Each structure stands twice: as C-alpha cells, then as structure tokens.
Amino acid sequence: NWDSKSIIEDQVAKIREQVGDAQVICGLSGGVDSAVAAALVHKAIGDQLTCVFVDHGLLRKGEVEQVKHDFVAATGIKLIAVDASEEFLSALKGVSEPEKKRKIIGEKFIRTFEQAQRQVIEEAGAQGKEVKFLVQGTLYPDVVESGGGDGASNIKSHHNVGGLPDDLKFELIEPLRTLFKDEVRAIGTELGLPEEIVWRQPFPGPGLGIRIVGEITQERLDVLREADAIAREELTKAGLDRDIWQCPVVLLADVHSVGVQGDERTYGMPIVLRPVSSEDAMTADWSRVPYDVLAAISTRITNECRQINRVVLDCTSKPPATIEWE
Numbered sequence: 001n002w003d004s005k006s007i008i009e010d011q012v013a014k015i016r017e018q019v020g021d022a023q024v025i026c027g028l029s030g031g032v033d034s035a036v037a038a039a040l041v042h043k044a045i046g047d048q049l050t051c052v053f054v055d056h057g058l059l060r061k062g063e064v065e066q067v068k069h070d071f072v073a074a075t076g077i078k079l080i081a082v083d084a085s086e087e088f089l090s091a092l093k094g095v096s097e098p099e100k101k102r103k104i105i106g107e108k109f110i111r112t113f114e115q116a117q118r119q120v121i122e123e124a125g126a127q128g129k130e131v132k133f134l135v136q137g138t139l140y141p142d143v144v145e146s147g148g149g150d151g152a153s154n155i156k157s158h159h160n161v162g163g164l165p166d167d168l169k170f171e172l173i174e175p176l177r178t179l180f181k182d183e184v185r186a187i188g189t190e191l192g193l194p195e196e197i198v199w200r201q202p203f204p205g206p207g208l209g210i211r212i213v214g215e216i217t218q219e220r221l222d223v224l225r226e227a228d229a230i231a232r233e234e235l236t237k238a239g240l241d242r243d244i245w246q247c248p249v250v251l252l253a254d255v256h257s258v259g260v261q262g263d264e265r266t267y268g269m270p271i272v273l274r275p276v277s278s279e280d281a282m283t284a285d286w287s288r289v290p291y292d293v294l295a296a297i298s299t300r301i302t303n304e305c306r307q308i309n310r311v312v313l314d315c316t317s318k319p320p321a322t323i324e325w326e
C-alpha cells in the first residue's frame, strides 16, 4: 500500500543518514515491533545490522523457530540467538511470587543481552568497525506514555527494567517512533515478514513465566505450552484472531481438582482461558467467544494434555482484574 511504501522510503533514507558506516545492534523479542524495526533498519543498511535474540525458554510453541528460521529466511538478517532457557529456569527455581519472577526474568534478560552485545562489539572491533547504535521498536503510544523524553523507553519494549551499563550506551534508532500499531503491521507486511509475526497479539516480556500461577518448572511449561497452542489454533480456526485483543492461557499449577478421564479418577490441574477485547490494554472486557469454540478448546485441551482435567473461563473485565493473572 502506498502509505507504508512512502514511510518505508522515508525511514530508509533517514536511517542511512543517521548511521553512516557504523554498526548497529537490535534485540528481537519475537514480537511485531522489534521485528519490523529490525527489518526496516536491515533494508536501509543490510549487514551493518546484527540482531540478538535471547531465548529465555518462556515463549510459546513455535515462537523461537519463527524468529530463528522464518524471520531470518524472510529478511536475510544476521542473527545471534542465545539459548538461555536452562539458566532462566534455574534462576526461577522455587519462585512463585509474580513480582519476584518478573524481576529475575528482567534482570537475567538484560545480563544475557549485554553479554551477546559485548560479543558483537568485540567481533566488530576485530574488523576495525565500531558499534554505535541500538535499534528500539518504540511506537508512538510508548513515546506518549513515557512523557516523550528521549531514550525514556530504553529496553522497556519488553522487560521493564533499568537501562544498560554506561559502556554499553548507544545512540538509539527508533524508526517506529511516530507510528501506531496498525501502521507498523502494514509496514511489516509490505516488508514481507511472516504473518505470524506481523499479526502476533500482545504477549508479555516475561512470557509464560507469569502464566503459571506457582513455581515455574519445565514440566509445567510443557503442559502450558501445549494447552496455549491448542487454544490459539482453535481461535484462529474460528476466525477470531482479529476480534480478540489477546487470550492468555493460564496454568493454575498449585490447584488440583478431581476429574474422571477414561475409567480413571484423576487429580489434575486447571487451565484458565482469558480472552479479552481491548483498545490499549489499560482497560479490557472479557470476549464473548462462542460456546462451540470454547467447547472445542476445552475438549481438545483435556484430551491432549494429560495433566489437565478442567478448563475454566475467566469472565472478569479489567478493572477489577488485570489481563494477566500475575
């Protein structure tokens, strides 16, 4: 579409001018903003850009591959992927308190990202090149929310923790700074990014970590990942993706209830479906998903996830409840 084409052209020219022949780093989260920002910068300066993707082991089914394979295949971007899932899991061992989880995930993420950045800086240095810029997928609403100050949303994009150490401070490139989400999606489409990334619904930085109420373990992650994939599949099949703002799927890991599956009495965990409609996530209403879609999700989850014997629907608006359970 004409509009996104001209925005792309403008931004490409601007980025080239800003960057010159310096090297640039961009962190990818798996979400649409960082992906589109990276693709735009790549279009402008090609291999002067290196992307860093930290896999914290808390993404949903298929999302790591989407970044490592589909996104790279679509763009040709140079990517350093760090699989830190085991480290995250061991740092989170024994932790149930939501804010503590967030803090551990956020800090560990920053440290891991920092390490990868140092590697990029060293490699560039060995070739006599200098890394000067960091790409951020800041959108216009983020700018407004943070008071419009420059650099106010450093890494806020998904981890809500303080900035980077002084020797890793870069000049920022924020090519989406004047745009709204729908414009970012149009640009992503125009740039040929995979649909799953362009149309990905909001997903919190701490990922599935704050959708397991209770301690995070590998086994619980596996169960939740499967249940979430089923819910997403059925919502997509029903054509509801664009009506629903997001649908957290939550595992109540410390709750057990009695069920009967096959001929056996079970004592399993419940899964909560939390489909919501919203404009900006500040307020939300629970989505009136058709009963037959809920039924299909419930049947499949209880059939396919052995540890789940009950599926419940969260029919609370925000406020009083938040969208996420933690």
Ligand code: XMP
Pocket: 102, 157, 158, 159, 160, 202, 203, 204, 205, 206, 246, 281, 282, 318, 321, 322, 323, 324, 325, 326
């Ligand atoms: P709540 O649960 O506060 O969520 O109603 C509002 C929106 O923010 C997302 N969310 C987060 N995003 N880091 C993020 O980047 C977080 O720690 C976090 N917690 C919630 C949530 O998915 C919803 O879209």
